[in-house]
Amino acid sequence: MVRVSRPPHGGNVYAASRELSCDVRDLLDFSASINPLGPSPLVWKAVSKARHLLRHYPDPECWELRQALARLWQCDVEQLVVGNGSMELIHALPYALNLHHLLLVQPAFAEYAATMARVGRRVTGVSAEQGEQYALPIDRLLRLLRARATKSHSYDGILLCNPNSPTGQVYDATDMMELAQAAERRGMWLIVDESFADYCPERSLLPRQGRFSRIVVLRSLTKFYALPGLRVGYAVADAPVVELLRRHVPPWSVSAMGQVAALAALQDQAHARRSLQFIKKERARFAAGLAVLPGCTVLPAYANYIFMELPRKWHAATMAARLRRDGLLIRDCSDMPGASPRSIRVAVRSRRDNDRLLRTVADALRQGPA
Ligand SMILES: Cc1ncc(COP(=O)(O)O)c(C=O)c1O
Structure with a gap:
């Protein structure tokens, strides 16, 4: 073990x-x-009004919530999977995407590396430098992608967080697009944790995610919507990729109150x-x-x-x-x-x-x- x-x-x-x-x-x-x-005050109202739902299992499809998210991001409902916090989806990634070796932009949320280690998979850290105010090490990342052809560089994905936690730095949209294109060309995954992107929506990859087949964007209702105790997060990706992730999310993992609260929170502009x-x-x-x-x-x-x-x-x-x-x-x-x-x-x-x-x-x- x-x-x-x-x-x-x-x-x-x-x-x-x-x-x-x-x-x-x-x-x-x-x-x-x-x-x-x-x-949002709408959350309290919605949760209180939905008390009768405690007697039922939650909707395993998170149908209404996914519909709302699909309208928000102008994507297909099949491009969305909801999890018990984005953490559940992070845990599903290595199995669902068959990840064996990830490039990880560091310093990073500790759970990315821990999740890979837990299932015996590798991580190579690419450090953003303190002297460069922790800017995205885009040149090094692109070099590593090019070197991937050799057996000793068998990366199958890049994972980064934008805006990054803990450094708080946000990455340039042009750099992110370049990275996305380079990863796509080489058949690699690009996983972007956008748990904090509600604070700088103009930097999100989500409006452009539809152009790529191997990008997974993770979002969370924990941070901006202030629902950490209810555990709701989601991923947006191509429909076949979402299907892979869904297979690794247990049934009923998102509670009825979590779904109701998330729906209300998203509506309160x-x-x-x-x-x-x-x-x-x-x-x-x-x-x-x-x-x-x-x-x-x-x-x-x-x-x-x-x-x-x-x-x-x-x-x-x-x-x-x-x-x-x-x-x-x-x-x-x-x-x-x-x-x-x-x-x-x-x-x-x-x-x-x-x-x-x-x-x-x-x-x-x-x-x-x-
Ligand atoms: C960067 C980042 N991603 C993901 C998560 C997981 O958040 P949640 O599972 O609450 O959506 C956290 C939690 O601290 C985080 O800091």
Whole structure:
């Protein structure tokens, strides 16, 4: 049996509440990047109205939700598969697409590599460089695709996240198209995790996905629509590819309430507009506050989180532990290949919460890491 330890993720408020003997509501979770305005008010109404559905199995086809998504993305309903969070679909990828060796743009969400390792498959990391502000290493990727013809370079796919988590960098549409064309020509998969793309819709590959047969775009209702507890994500791909993925998603994996909530969330365009306006303004204010902390370096941010480096004498784990004692959870990124031991990621929350984090980090920096 292959033993692979579970990678750490942000958002584990349950472990923190047990450790600190406090209620989940007493914590400020900056480690998972969830829309601070919360779910649309339409979600609460829809879920409450659909209580009678708890007595039935959920629709295994997610039919209504897929219809709504097909209208949204102007694609065929057969090009959509819904999962129990995009995580379920990430787990299905190696089997469904028969992936044996993935090129992974790093630093990256830890689950991509863990999923491949769990089933004994290979990953080769292609690091975005800190010195280049973690820009997409497009030239290296294209070189690797060209070298694929040799037996020692047997990649069958590229996986990247746009906007990237944890770095928060967004990739240029021209580069993404070039990559898509190069992958398609060589019969390779291009998997793009767009879990945070609602924050920069103009960079999404989705409007152009239909031109390619080997692109899989993953989306999530967790982040922008603030439904992490309900677990809804989906993939858009060519219909035969979607069929392969569907075979690896267990029946009824998306709950009735998840489907109802997702449908309502997608319909509330006013809430979506409010959320985008809020994040844009508050992200700039919060990033400016973090950037003036002595010795800290803050990267430009395009989603609802900020990636930054602590001063030299600090380690990310030390700061994370220090803040945790005060009930503030941040993502220590020091364990992510391609990140530095001083890298952390913090979500953009409400103005008040962000100010509390700024004050607490400033205090910790004044006192020093010891
Ligand atoms: C980049 C990225 N992709 C995918 C996921 C999985 O999200 P979900 O399963 O909630 O859709 C996460 C969760 O943290 C993530 O950060």
